Amino acid sequence: MSLFRFIIRNVFRNKRRAILTMLSIAFSLFLLLFLLTVLNGLLNPVTQDEAALRLIVRRSTSLAEFMPIAYGDKIRELPEVELVTPLQWCNFFYRDTNNFFANFAADPEHLFEIYSEQKVSPEALARFKAERTAAISGKDLMDKFGWKVGDKITLLGSIFPVDLEFTIVGEYTSAEFQNSFYLRYDYLNEAMNKLNQVGCFAIKVKSKEAVPRVAEAVDALFRNSPYETKTETEKAFVLGFVSMLGNVKNIIASVALVVMFTMLLVSVSTMSMAVRERLREVAILRAIGYPRGVVVRLILGEAFFIAGLGTVLGIAMAESLRFVDLNSVSNGFLDKFRPEVATYALTIAAGVGIGLISGLVPAVQAARMNIVSAMRSIE
Amino acid sequence: MPGSDGKPVIEIRGLQKVFAHGDTEVAALENIDIDIHQGEFVCLMGPSGSGKSTLLHLIAGLDNPTGGQCRVLGQELSDMSERDLSRWRNEHIGFIFQSFNLIPVLTAYENVEMPLLLTGLSRKERGEHIEAALGIVGLSDRLTHYPRQLSGGQEQRVAIARALVADPDLVLADEPTGDLDAKSAEEVLTILRKLNQDYGKTIIMVTHDPKASGYATVTRHLDKGQMLPL
Numbered sequence A: 001m002s003l004f005r006f007i008i009r010n011v012f013r014n015k016r017r018a019i020l021t022m023l024s025i026a027f028s029l030f031l032l033l034f035l036l037t038v039l040n041g042l043l044n045p046v047t048q049d050e051a052a053l054r055l056i057v058r059r060s061t062s063l064a065e066f067m068p069i070a071y072g073d074k075i076r077e078l079p080e081v082e083l084v085t086p087l088q089w090c091n092f093f094y095r096d097t098n099n100f101f102a103n104f105a106a107d108p109e110h111l112f113e114i115y116s117e118q119k120v121s122p123e124a125l126a127r128f129k130a131e132r133t134a135a136i137s138g139k140d141l142m143d144k145f146g147w148k149v150g151d152k153i154t155l156l157g158s159i160f161p162v163d164l165e166f167t168i169v170g171e172y173t174s175a176e177f178q179n180s181f182y183l184r185y186d187y188l189n190e191a192m193n194k195l196n197q198v199g200c201f202a203i204k205v206k207s208k209e210a211v212p213r214v215a216e217a218v219d220a221l222f223r224n225s226p227y228e229t230k231t232e233t234e235k236a237f238v239l240g241f242v243s244m245l246g247n248v249k250n251i252i253a254s255v256a257l258v259v260m261f262t263m264l265l266v267s268v269s270t271m272s273m274a275v276r277e278r279l280r281e282v283a284i285l286r287a288i289g290y291p292r293g294v295v296v297r298l299i300l301g302e303a304f305f306i307a308g309l310g311t312v313l314g315i316a317m318a319e320s321l322r323f324v325d326l327n328s329v330s331n332g333f334l335d336k337f338r339p340e341v342a343t344y345a346l347t348i349a350a351g352v353g354i355g356l357i358s359g360l361v362p363a364v365q366a367a368r369m370n371i372v373s374a375m376r377s378i379e
Numbered sequence B: 001m002p003g004s005d006g007k008p009v010i011e012i013r014g015l016q017k018v019f020a021h022g023d024t025e026v027a028a029l030e031n032i033d034i035d036i037h038q039g040e041f042v043c044l045m046g047p048s049g050s051g052k053s054t055l056l057h058l059i060a061g062l063d064n065p066t067g068g069q070c071r072v073l074g075q076e077l078s079d080m081s082e083r084d085l086s087r088w089r090n091e092h093i094g095f096i097f098q099s100f101n102l103i104p105v106l107t108a109y110e111n112v113e114m115p116l117l118l119t120g121l122s123r124k125e126r127g128e129h130i131e132a133a134l135g136i137v138g139l140s141d142r143l144t145h146y147p148r149q150l151s152g153g154q155e156q157r158v159a160i161a162r163a164l165v166a167d168p169d170l171v172l173a174d175e176p177t178g179d180l181d182a183k184s185a186e187e188v189l190t191i192l193r194k195l196n197q198d199y200g201k202t203i204i205m206v207t208h209d210p211k212a213s214g215y216a217t218v219t220r221h222l223d224k225g226q227m228l229p230l
Helices: A003-043 A049-053 A071-076 A122-130 A139-145 A185-191 A208-221 A234-243 A248-276 A279-287 A292-323 A341-368 A371-376 B052-059 B082-092 B108-118 B123-136 B152-164 B182-199
Strands: A054-059 A081-089 A102-106 A134-138 A152-156 A164-173 A180-184 A200-205 A229-233 B010-021 B024-036 B041-045 B067-072 B093-096 B170-174 B202-207 B218-223
Touching: A003 A234, A003 A248, A003 A292, A003 A341, A003 B108, A049 A054, A049 A208, A054 A208, A054 A234, A071 A081, A071 A200, A071 A208, A081 A185, A102 A185, A122 A134, A122 A164, A134 A139, A139 A164, A164 A180, A164 A185, A180 A185, A200 A208, A208 A229, A229 A234, A248 A279, A248 A292, A248 A341, A279 A292, A279 A371, A292 A341, A292 B082, B010 B052, B024 B052, B041 B052, B041 B182, B052 B067, B052 B170, B052 B202, B082 B093, B082 B108, B093 B152, B108 B123, B108 B152, B123 B152, B123 B182, B152 B170, B152 B182, B170 B182, B182 B202
Parallel strands: A102 A180, A134 A164, B041 B202, B041 B218, B093 B170, B170 B202
Antiparallel strands: A054 A200, A054 A229, A081 A102, A081 A200, A134 A180, A152 A164, B010 B024, B010 B067
């Protein structure tokens, strides 16, 4: 027998308690990993390399307000602007409000040149440009609803009080999100009886260096007009959109902290109880020559073993989310589950911390106890 | 071996132990003087609270005296650090307790192995020591049994094997028959006498039982913290 084997025997002395403690740690770390990943997604939205050349123009007062569609022509005339498209969030639903997904009205001529990371076949693009009711859907969305090219579907209006029929002329693929749906702005505009207004424009700038200059030039162009604009990078725009969710970030961070703190208390309590039940044995070990350091290592070893197994199990549980369609489950709020290396590191560090603190408290108590008093109190 | 030159293996002079309970102080031992020589089987007797277990704990270095000197196997225990004391106990002292104190999740073999895990012995060498120790106490056929599968007498014999396995110079037994029936108590005392007579072990046994003292070579009485004259 080795001291490690002795540790294992002690861990499973009370199998039910050991397994429940491991599961508690596993669920806590699973929740921590999941929440940190969601939080990271909110704070650091995924943007493609192509996004570095893109700007989003919106009203300076609110994302929900419109500006004239004619602004697009004026923006296009700026010297370092390459392409412009209106980009209108439509908030259509498919069949009922549970089937929520991102759908935008845009200019079919330039949309997929500006969003060049979204790949569309030439045939699909040609039909999108030629047919007023044409629409292009992301591949994941096609799979989710079982749509096929050529299908005619009706989307239900909410922001815009019209139900519109579309012909799906193709799908786009992308390394990242494949859950958006694109329709033509002119079709929406006509259905809304010449709305002639739009919430956003997407701009492709000629060079990265020109991006800040163009942003400033666009806002300067409409300064002191009834529809002043705010032009920002795509990442800043997405973050601004996330900020509309209010204190979700703080709530997620708070929940993660509370979960970890509660788990720490539970683990310290469990380990303390496990050691307190064995004070007699600890005293005997000391009496037969086990130094304080070895006793501390034995108890810490138990705590680390339990926390270690809990950590591995928690990460394995989180990894299983890779096989879950989070987009569907969360109604589009979450996309794929892709924790970063730093998130894994933080989760493992939390597991090690639980092991260390939960073991250290009873270990130090056991090491400091008076051997004779411990033996007297039990005999 | 320390003390084999005729000098006592334990020299105690003016030993005192006072326990403080709040503002009250209780003298558990007062001015104890005693010499114990190599190969003696000493029985310490006395009523409850007479200080005999306290004396045993001080001899084992499990507690610190309030005053006086306690030299064991040539070492002044009060001069040793906690770490050195632990190592010293592991190498030189075998402890037998009243309630056996075996670890329930370990087999008899593994319980006996516990003191050896701190030594540099190989697994094979440890196995030889363990089988020899369990052989001396007559439990060679119970190596894989857990404490719950053993009788009280057998448990105490495993505890004796654990005390012997590191070949200690001194065996300290605190009421080793206190929790046993008469037959098992006799078996345990016979083993202790065998250890003393056949293996030359110096044994100090604390007991209430007058019959137990019949197995010892020397019996000393304590009363109210004082050693009574021979």
